[in-house]
Amino acid sequence: MKKQVEGITLIALIITIIILLILAGITIGLVVEDNGIIIKAQQGKKDYTKAQLKEEIELKIVDDQTEKIVKGEDFTYKDLERLSEIGVELENTDIPMIGEYKGYGVTIDENYVVTIGDKVIGAKPTMTLTKNTEEPANTITIKVEASIEEGNITLITKPDGTTTTETAFDYIVTENGVYSFIAQGSSGRRTVKKITIKNAKPKEPIIEISGGEYLILSVEAKVEEKKVKITYEENENLNHYYSEDRGTTWQEYKGEFTPKTSLVKAKSVHKENENCYTASQKATIEGDALGPEVLDGDIGTDFGFTYQPGGGTSWRFLQVDPSCYGRKFNVTAYYGSWSHHGYGFQDENGEWINTITAVNLNGNNGDWYGTYEITIPEGTKKLGFFCDCNSTTWHVHYSWIREVALKEDD
Numbered sequence: 525m526k527k528q529v530e531g532i533t534l535i536a537l538i539i540t541i542i543i544l545l546i547l548a549g550i551t552i553g554l555v556v557e558d559n560g561i562i563i564k565a566q567q568g569k570k571d572y573t574k575a576q577l578k579e580e581i582e583l584k585i586v587d588d589q590t591e592k593i594v595k596g597e598d599f600t601y602k603d604l605e606r607l608s609e610i611g612v613e614l615e616n617t618d619i620p621m622i623g624e625y626k627g628y629g630v631t632i633d634e635n636y637v638v639t640i641g642d643k644v645i646g647a648k649p650t651m652t653l654t655k656n657t658e659e660p661a662n663t664i665t666i667k668v669e670a671s672i673e674e675g676n677i678t679l680i681t682k683p684d685g686t687t688t689t690e691t692a693f694d695y696i697v698t699e700n701g702v703y704s705f706i707a708q709g710s711s712g713r714r715t716v717k718k719i720t721i722k723n724a725k726p727k728e729p730i731i732e733i734s735g736g737e738y739l740i741l742s743v744e745a746k747v748e749e750k751k752v753k754i755t756y757e758e759n760e761n762l763n764h765y766y767s768e769d770r771g772t773t774w775q776e777y778k779g780e781f782t783p784k785t786s787l788v789k790a791k792s793v794h795k796e797n798e799n800c801y802t803a804s805q806k807a808t809i810e811g812d813a814l815g816p817e818v819l820d821g822d823i824g825t826d827f828g829f830t831y832q833p834g835g836g837t838s839w840r841f842l843q844v845d846p847s848c849y850g851r852k853f854n855v856t857a858y859y860g861s862w863s864h865h866g867y868g869f870q871d872e873n874g875e876w877i878n879t880i881t882a883v884n885l886n887g888n889n890g891d892w893y894g895t896y897e898i899t900i901p902e903g904t905k906k907l908g909f910f911c912d913c914n915s916t917t918w919h920v921h922y923s924w925i926r927e928v929a930l931k932e933d934d
Contacts, residue, residue, distance in 0.1 A: 574640040577625055581638045584610050604632060605702075613716045615706055623716065646711025647674035653705060653719040660723050666695040668705055675710035700724045700761060700794070726792035727757040729764070731807035733783075741853075741907065742845035743930055752807075753780045754790045762792045771804070841872065841906035842925055848900045856895040856927040857909045869898055872906035897931065 588606050592599040601619050608614070612630060614623035621632045629641030649672045656665040670677050670691045677691050683703040697703060704718045732753045754777055756764040765774040766781075767789045777790070791804035855869065869877040878898055900907070909925050 570643075574628065577628055577630075578638050578640045580610065581607060581612060581625060581630065581632075582636075584612075585636055585638075601634070601636075604636070608718065613714075615714050615716055617704075624714070644713055646713050647672050647709055648711070648713045649677055649707040649709045649715040651680075651705060651707045651715050651717045653703075653717050655719065655721065658723060660725050662698065662725050664697050664721050664724050666697065666703060666719055666721075668693055668695055670707040670715075672709045672711075677707055678710050679708045681706040681708075697721055698724055699727075699757075700759065722761075722794070722796060726759065726762055726794065728805045729757075729790035729792060730755040731788055731790055731805055733788075733807060741842050741848055741928055743847045743851060750783055751780050752783050752788055754788075756790070756792050759792075761795050763795060764790070764792050766790045841908045842928065844900060844904045844907055849902045849904070850899065852897060852899050852931040854895050854927075854929050854931055855898055855907075855909075855925060857925050868910060869896075870908050870910050871901070871904045872908075877901060877904070877907070895927075 584607055585604070588603055589599045592603065601621070602617065604621055605614065605617070612623055612625045614621050614630075614632075616622060619632075619634045621630075623630045624644060625640070628643050631639045631641065633639075649670055651668065651670040654667045656667065668680070670680055677689070679687050679689060680691070681687050682695060682705060683697075695703070695705075700721050700723075702718055702720050704716060706714055706716050708714045732755070734751045734753070752766075754764070754766055756762070756777065764777040766777050767774045768784050768787065770787060771789050774791070787806060789804055789806040857869075871877060877900070878896075907925070907928075
């Protein structure tokens with residue numbers, strides 16, 4: 525009987541061991557196979573991480589879209605560059621955008637749908653960007669240096685789209701803005717670095733003058749107005765101004781205007797530092813120092829800008845219309861009294877139309893002005909007021925034609 529029991533026990537033990545081995549195999553399979561518990565747990569963790577990263581990026585996009593809506597502005601794919609604020613490294617500026625975020629690949633499509641890819645592997649390049657100066661300058665040099673711990677740098681893409689295999693080089697810019705560089709390693713991973721340039725001087729404004737070259741004298745006493753158009757650098761960080769009093773005061777440029785003086789200056793001012801980031805350009809408007817008031821019937825009009833030393837294109841002239849030929853005009857002219865020689869009117873070739881003695885009425889604090897009658901000769905194109913000093917023609921300092929009117933009995 526005892527032997528029988530022992531036999532049954534041994535058989536039961538063997539069967540138990542076999543069952544345990546089967547169960548162990550099943551358990552091991554459930555744990556380690558492709559669809560096993562460990563793999564599923566790992567995949568679950570990865571999926572959770574990717575979902576979390578996706579949510580972080582999408583929340584940032586929604587926040588930026590909301591900010592734009594509040595401002596009444598449109599949100600565009602270019603605004604996705606602000607994802608760098610949370611650490612997203614985008615490698616391009618067009619759709620679809622690709623990049624990396626916390627070690628995972630990222631893709632953003634035209635509908636701003638975010639897809640998180642697999643975890644990236646391999647060494648990642650490092651890159652530094654430094655500029656040569658913080659002072660305002662016409663050109664800024666960006667020094668680029670890239671390296672990688674394993675492998676080598678295979679390519680660097682510059683902001684203008686060109687590429688190089690050099691790991692250290694200079695990149696020169698002339699405009700303010702954000703400049704992006706992309707370094708790619710032999711591992712396939714990329715690093716995006718950006719640098720903001722704010723100290724590049726604005727481009728010189730371009731001043732264009734249209735209309736009559738001079739104020740026009742005609743029997744109808746009409747004025748052909750000039751127009752000034754200024755073209756500035758298109759940059760949202762700049763304010764644009766112009767001045768007609770040699771830069772003493774500046775007005776915001778809002779479009780083409782009629783000048784009031786013989787000198788127009790223009791400048792662009794950077795919004796963040798108006799004391800430093802200024803460029804300007806002046807354009808002399810010959811003859812306009814006379815001003816439209818020359819034909820307004822008021823001899824007392826002050827033209828503001830009165831100092832115009834003689835010589836070259838600084839001389840003041842009044843353009844003459846052919847309708848004036850042979851007609852008589854009363855001309856009120858003003859001059860400083862420092863030279864007591866003859867005065868008179870000349871044409872554009874320096875020919876005297878008539879001369880006037882220096883003895884005149886209306887003296888005031890050493891300055892003089894008088895009203896004179898002249899007849900405009902045939903072919904005269906310009907009329908100017910001059911001083912005859914010992915047979916040498918001078919254009920008098922502080923002198924100009926103040927008022928011109930057709931004689932009533934002519």
